[in-house]
Amino acid sequence: xxxxxxxxxxxxxxxxxxxxxxSGAGKGTIRRELFKRLSDLVYSISCTTRQPREGxxxxxxxxxxxxxxxxxxxxxxxxxxxxxxxxxxxxxPKKEVLKNLEEGKDVxxxxxxxxxxxxxxVFPEAVLIFILxxxxxxxxxRLISRGTENEESLRTRLxxxxxEMKLAGVYDHAIIxxxxxRAAEELVRLxxxxxxxxxxx
Numbered sequence: 001x002x003x004x005x006x007x008x009x010x011x012x013x014x015x016x017x018x019x020x021x022x023s024g025a026g027k028g029t030i031r032r033e034l035f036k037r038l039s040d041l042v043y044s045i046s047c048t049t050r051q052p053r054e055g056x057x058x059x060x061x062x063x064x065x066x067x068x069x070x071x072x073x074x075x076x077x078x079x080x081x082x083x084x085x086x087x088x089x090x091x092x093p094k095k096e097v098l099k100n101l102e103e104g105k106d107v108x109x110x111x112x113x114x115x116x117x118x119x120x121x122v123f124p125e126a127v128l129i130f131i132l133x134x135x136x137x138x139x140x141x142r143l144i145s146r147g148t149e150n151e152e153s154l155r156t157r158l159x160x161x162x163x164e165m166k167l168a169g170v171y172d173h174a175i176i177x178x179x180x181x182r183a184a185e186e187l188v189r190l191x192x193x194x195x196x197x198x199x200x201x
């Protein structure tokens with residue numbers, strides 16, 4: 001595995017890379033592998049009103065907040081984007097994202113499809129990257145193997161996934177997660193091409 005972080009890419013303004021796709025596509029896994037290879041990226045931690053899953057840590061995976069606090073921050077304009085997904089609110093804190101971009105740092109958002117499209121509306125220069133599962137059957141198997149879904153929530157996520165995957169063509173790039181290491185390397189190459197000025201949307 002190559003670590004590319006020692007390559008000087010300092011620019012006047014950083015890139016905002018938005019990774020999204022349906023639940024079970026492997027966004028989080030690919031993002032973690034990406035940071036092993038490009039440790040100089042900045043990860044923007046989202047806020048959510050949902051409960052933490054086993055192993056998730058506040059301030060690391062998400063900022064877990066109560067609905068009242070989320071609503072207050074939403075009204076005060078604290079979020080770059082926000083969306084209501086699978087019965088919970090998710091939002092991207094705006095201040096830190098803009099600060100890092102102004103400092104020339106590349107920022108990674110890992111958010112849902114609604115959120116990604118909202119980001120594009122308010123931040124057109126964002127680079128949207130869609131993570132696709134190899135097939136709907138593989139997606140279903142991944143969701144079941146997580147052990148976090150009951151039958152109703154599984155059905156909801158699969159229905160949402162069918163709708164979300166139809167929007168892949170709206171994104172600037174799409175990566176099929178048929179193998180985590182291969183997909184992560186493809187994402188690294190994509191980001192490096194932008195850094196070198198050779199990748200156009």
